[in-house]
Amino acid sequence: MRKPPLYKSFLNALHGIGHMVLQERNFQIELAALAINLVLIFFLKVHATEAAVILAICGAVLAAELMNTAVEKLCDFIHPEFHVKIGLIKDISAGAVMLLALTALIIGLVIYPKYF
Numbered sequence: 001m002r003k004p005p006l007y008k009s010f011l012n013a014l015h016g017i018g019h020m021v022l023q024e025r026n027f028q029i030e031l032a033a034l035a036i037n038l039v040l041i042f043f044l045k046v047h048a049t050e051a052a053v054i055l056a057i058c059g060a061v062l063a064a065e066l067m068n069t070a071v072e073k074l075c076d077f078i079h080p081e082f083h084v085k086i087g088l089i090k091d092i093s094a095g096a097v098m099l100l101a102l103t104a105l106i107i108g109l110v111i112y113p114k115y116f
């Protein structure tokens with residue numbers, strides 16, 4: 001089968017991200033957190049290395065949220081009914097996001113205080 005052109009792959013990925021921006025509350029909250037961090041980095045003149053760490057963890061949280069939502073949607077598609085294993089799969093997937101969000105919180109607590 002012929003591979004689709006590269007720009008088509010970008011459009012497909014943007015379609016997925018666009019869906020998340022419009023429909024998924026957690027993703028919207030995490031995008032707002034990224035925006036707040038960008039403002040803080042700019043106004044507090046955060047050191048470039050620290051800014052890179054902050055932006056990297058924000059990106060990781062957003063990417064994990066994308067994967068978590070994909071797992072949830074896949075679960076709902078293949079098994080819409082209640083099942084204890086589906087619950088566990090969703091909980092594990094959500095756990096990945098929570099782990100990264102907590103890491104982001106700790107990184108923020110380590111970096112920001114010295115700028116105030």
Ligand SMILES: Nc1ncnc2c1ncn2[C@@H]1O[C@H](COP(=O)(O)OP(=O)(O)OP(=O)(O)O)[C@@H](O)[C@H]1O
Nearest residue numbers: 026072079080081082083084086087088090091094
């Ligand atoms: N089909 C199911 N069978 C068993 N438990 C389920 C099922 N669907 C959802 N759950 C339970 O409900 C939780 C929330 O699942 P849901 O699909 O509603 O995600 P959500 O509310 O969008 O979560 P998130 O905030 O992580 O995006 C799951 O983590 C799981 O514990």
